[in-house]
Amino acid sequence: MSKTCRLLFAGFGGQGILFAGKFLAYKGLIEDKQVSWLPSYGPEMRGGTANCSVIISDEPIGSPIVDAPDVLIAMNLPSLEKYENSVVSGGKIFVDSTLIDKKVERTDVDVYYIPATQMAYDNNIKTLANMIITGKVLKEVESFSLDNVDAALKKVVSARKIELLGVNETAIKSGYDYAE
Amino acid sequence: MSVVFEKPKALTDAVLHYCPGCTHGIIHRLVAEVIDELGIEGDTIGVAPVGCAVMAYNYFTCDFVQAAHGRAPAVATGVKRSDPSKIVFTYQGDGDLAAIGTAETVHAAARRENITVIFVNNAIYGMTGGQMAPTTLPGQVTQTSPYGRDVETVGYPVKVCELLSNVDGAAYLERVAVNNVKNVKNAKKAIKKAFQNQLEGKGFSLIEVVSTCPTNWGMTPEKALEWVDEKMIPYYPLGVYKDIYAEEEAK
Amino acid sequence: MSEKVLMKGNEAIAEAAIQAGCHHYFGYPITPQTEVAAYMAKRMPKIGGTFLQAESEVSAINMVIGVASTGKRVMTSSSSPGVSLKAEGISYLAGCDLPAVVVNVQRGGPGLGGIQPSQSDYFQSTKGGGHGDYRNIVLAPSSVQEMASLTVKAFDLADKYSMVSMILADGTMGQMMEPVSLDVGEVTKYEKPWALTGTKCEREHNIVNSLYLKPEELEIKNFERYEKYKAIEENEVMYEEYLMDDAEVCVVAFGITSRVAKNAINEARANGVKVGMIRPITVWPFPKKVLEAAADKCKAFICVEMSMGQMIEDVELAIRCKKPVYLCNRVGGMIPTPEEVLAKINEVNENGGAF
Numbered sequence: 001m002s003k004t005c006r007l008l009f010a011g012f013g014g015q016g017i018l019f020a021g022k023f024l025a026y027k028g029l030i031e032d033k034q035v036s037w038l039p040s041y042g043p044e045m046r047g048g049t050a051n052c053s054v055i056i057s058d059e060p061i062g063s064p065i066v067d068a069p070d071v072l073i074a075m076n077l078p079s080l081e082k083y084e085n086s087v088v089s090g091g092k093i094f095v096d097s098t099l100i101d102k103k104v105e106r107t108d109v110d111v112y113y114i115p116a117t118q119m120a121y122d123n124n125i126k127t128l129a130n131m132i133i134t135g136k137v138l139k140e141v142e143s144f145s146l147d148n149v150d151a152a153l154k155k156v157v158s159a160r161k162i163e164l165l166g167v168n169e170t171a172i173k174s175g176y177d178y179a180e
Numbered sequence: 181m182s183v184v185f186e187k188p189k190a191l192t193d194a195v196l197h198y199c200p201g202c203t204h205g206i207i208h209r210l211v212a213e214v215i216d217e218l219g220i221e222g223d224t225i226g227v228a229p230v231g232c233a234v235m236a237y238n239y240f241t242c243d244f245v246q247a248a249h250g251r252a253p254a255v256a257t258g259v260k261r262s263d264p265s266k267i268v269f270t271y272q273g274d275g276d277l278a279a280i281g282t283a284e285t286v287h288a289a290a291r292r293e294n295i296t297v298i299f300v301n302n303a304i305y306g307m308t309g310g311q312m313a314p315t316t317l318p319g320q321v322t323q324t325s326p327y328g329r330d331v332e333t334v335g336y337p338v339k340v341c342e343l344l345s346n347v348d349g350a351a352y353l354e355r356v357a358v359n360n361v362k363n364v365k366n367a368k369k370a371i372k373k374a375f376q377n378q379l380e381g382k383g384f385s386l387i388e389v390v391s392t393c394p395t396n397w398g399m400t401p402e403k404a405l406e407w408v409d410e411k412m413i414p415y416y417p418l419g420v421y422k423d424i425y426a427e428e429e430a431k
Numbered sequence: 432m433s434e435k436v437l438m439k440g441n442e443a444i445a446e447a448a449i450q451a452g453c454h455h456y457f458g459y460p461i462t463p464q465t466e467v468a469a470y471m472a473k474r475m476p477k478i479g480g481t482f483l484q485a486e487s488e489v490s491a492i493n494m495v496i497g498v499a500s501t502g503k504r505v506m507t508s509s510s511s512p513g514v515s516l517k518a519e520g521i522s523y524l525a526g527c528d529l530p531a532v533v534v535n536v537q538r539g540g541p542g543l544g545g546i547q548p549s550q551s552d553y554f555q556s557t558k559g560g561g562h563g564d565y566r567n568i569v570l571a572p573s574s575v576q577e578m579a580s581l582t583v584k585a586f587d588l589a590d591k592y593s594m595v596s597m598i599l600a601d602g603t604m605g606q607m608m609e610p611v612s613l614d615v616g617e618v619t620k621y622e623k624p625w626a627l628t629g630t631k632c633e634r635e636h637n638i639v640n641s642l643y644l645k646p647e648e649l650e651i652k653n654f655e656r657y658e659k660y661k662a663i664e665e666n667e668v669m670y671e672e673y674l675m676d677d678a679e680v681c682v683v684a685f686g687i688t689s690r691v692a693k694n695a696i697n698e699a700r701a702n703g704v705k706v707g708m709i710r711p712i713t714v715w716p717f718p719k720k721v722l723e724a725a726a727d728k729c730k731a732f733i734c735v736e737m738s739m740g741q742m743i744e745d746v747e748l749a750i751r752c753k754k755p756v757y758l759c760n761r762v763g764g765m766i767p768t769p770e771e772v773l774a775k776i777n778e779v780n781e782n783g784g785a786f
Binding site for chain 3: 192221222223224225227228234235237238240241242243244245246247248251254255256257258259260261262263266283284286287
Binding site for chain 3: 037063155
């Protein structure tokens, strides 16, 4: 793993794409890394496709735009189709296999299929497929770990919804522990 | 010997640049008398328009800001919001208030912005030399309506008090004139009330003063005053168009 | 130093403004800067300040004039089409010598254009936009931290010189989040004897005005203003030099494109290409001297811009056309990739100096 990790979260608006990215960025900040978070913005935020670029690095970050991700988190089919080929060779692709039937065609990347949306339903945390898949990212990406999950969640879960801290943590853990 | 008549303290010694017979001078004086009587000179901030009254800042002794064309109510909003303890008034003509600044006027009223607006309606653009105004009467000849205002092609005059009377936020709207002694006295009463409303935090008050422009109407000052009675007032009837506090009291 | 928080650039501008003592904000919704207004709407009532959503950009800038004339710190923000509407008011602020901060989070144009980031309002902000002879101080942040710190700086410069300071950002800068410290330090207070505070019947009335009917007087006013601008060009230029010590190719870029360029420069350096960058932080006053000095050492310049080539004219003027200047640009909301910039660096490095 290089000193810089470029991640691209992509899916539908409403799946918590931006939230998951923000969580990882905050976790990086707490761990004294350089971080940046850049959302797609505009009409597509209201239910269309949404994505966000997250960079976590030991060095100052140049461009915040992730054109060639080390890690792609695809939460719907259009996102996988659009970004599969942009992932760097040797990179990782995380696929929500509940919503995406298609298999990744690339052979030079590591691919992880997680039925995140199904798991979210099964665990009665319907809206947290994003955090389940993020849990898997924490497990599989070398420089990441479960450290500081709690502290980072406290930064991104708004005070009004503080009761949701626990379920977010559960979601991350279940994704982390998921074995294909 | 006792003094029976003197210049209001709220007016400077500068000589007014207005044309002979123009009623801006009377309206300036009425505003200044009201400022004197309410003892608010030191706390008043005026907003000057673009138009004949652009240099109002030279004639009043209070602080003054000169606004872009039509924007006086927005500038006054900023001044008032900056320090609500100040008494803020705009002084605007018909082109300024009812054409280029219609949006600013309507929305300041809608916000019930606690300011006083003195609106001088003389049915013509004076400073630029007599062009058609939003309030030019049907058939009235001006430089840009040389065959008379043709409502079929350029539409109808804007009646500001009637228009604003439908705006919930407007607190007090009255149309007055200054073409005879009786009307001048009424005008002063209305202007005083519009300032008092502000002191009492009652919100947006606008006094429309039906005025003259002898130069651009092509009339003697005397004839112009008559023309107000003959033509202007029938189209722009005088009276109170809205007074939410009087309405409340009446209930 | 205060704890760093993750914030959107737009939010950082808003909070920094409040920290700098701006308690009056007037705006109108437009993508991609709306978070500034939303943030102000939340915060201002809590600190006894004013947030007002105006009926138009035109009204918003005139409300700014109202507050500015009373001597208090005030801000408005918008994106490109909205800034065009503010142009009238900006000219009046210049003509009245009033301090105010105007933020432009640029998007693609002309016309309604698009909502994706752009730098094509460079001319509008640095050369005018409104009518008449005037300048704005224009600060171009390239990080969320600078969105905050340059906003504080903008208020200081506006008061110091009694004029408009602009923040020239873009959609990326406005929307991205980065760690930011909001420790603004000491805020300097400036005397404003001209302010409309009511005479209390104790002084002559103050008049805030841009009308001078006598041409002799208006000419003097303009001369005086340009003396002030000259002092600003002497004293307030800000820029960053990146790997310029031995650079043979000099990239010039501001804002988001300077960050893209940095990636490309690092890559080129890894391949042994001697390339560096001068990043204007003030785009007016433009860092002419450092560029002219670079022209004596470098063989060529590359302007990386999200416009059809606007800043490039200032670069050519600054270096007095001593060396060739090449344009590397994307427009319409497109952002140049590091690869595109790298390709240009390599091309210019191989061929560019030969003439």
